Amino acid sequence: MKEKLDVKKYVYSNEKVLFQVRIGRRPTFIIWVSPKLVTHTEDRYFLELPAKNVRIVRGRKDLILLPGDKNLFNVYTRCAVASWLGWHESSVTVDTCPCEILTYEPDDNHRAALVLTDSPFVEYRWKRARGQAIDGNLEVEEGFGVVQVDGIVVEIEGEKEDAFASLD
Numbered sequence: 782m783k784e785k786l787d788v789k790k791y792v793y794s795n796e797k798v799l800f801q802v803r804i805g806r807r808p809t810f811i812i813w814v815s816p817k818l819v820t821h822t823e824d825r826y827f828l829e830l831p832a833k834n835v836r837i838v839r840g841r842k843d844l845i846l847l848p849g850d851k852n853l854f855n856v857y858t859r860c861a862v863a864s865w866l867g868w869h870e871s872s873v874t875v876d877t878c879p880c881e882i883l884t885y886e887p888d889d890n891h892r893a894a895l896v897l898t899d900s901p902f903v904e905y906r907w908k909r910a911r912g913q914a915i916d917g918n919l920e921v922e923e924g925f926g927v928v929q930v931d932g933i934v935v936e937i938e939g940e941k942e943d944a945f946a947s948l949d
Contacts, residue, residue: 815847853897877898908923
């Protein structure tokens with residue numbers, strides 16, 4: 782299922798409509814979004830991710846999302862329980878190349894990335910931890926995942942190479 786990121790609408794001098802999405806908790810970066818990429822319903826404006834046929838341009842300070850020829854994915858550790866409940870830390874490593882990776886923190890000690898690529902999917906490795914290593918009470922889960930341009934996400938706990946070696 783595709784994610785819907787709310788975008789803020791600005792009306793500039795009564796003739797131009799601008800859209801902005803803030804990514805990350807502080808935010809890490811601000812993206813100005815082309816009106817051609819924004820979906821409007823009765824009560825909200827949003828950007829659907831993964832997004833097809835886009836490109837990112839670096840402005841003077843912010844990023845600009847325009848129509849283009851690449852795909853944009855939001856990659857992060859998905860939890861079976863709501864939000865980050867109980868997990869103290871998470872990270873992702875993107876395996877798909879070539880790509881442009883824009884990392885951010887959606888929450889304290891949690892890492893995520895926007896990935897811009899030609900590929901119709903992104904493969905990544907994820908890791909999440911809770912507890913403390915100092916008292917020997919650290920619980921770590923690792924695995925790999927794939928997010929497809931149609932929004933389908935598959936995450937599997939364990940090592941990717943071991944999983945595919947079982948096919949031999």
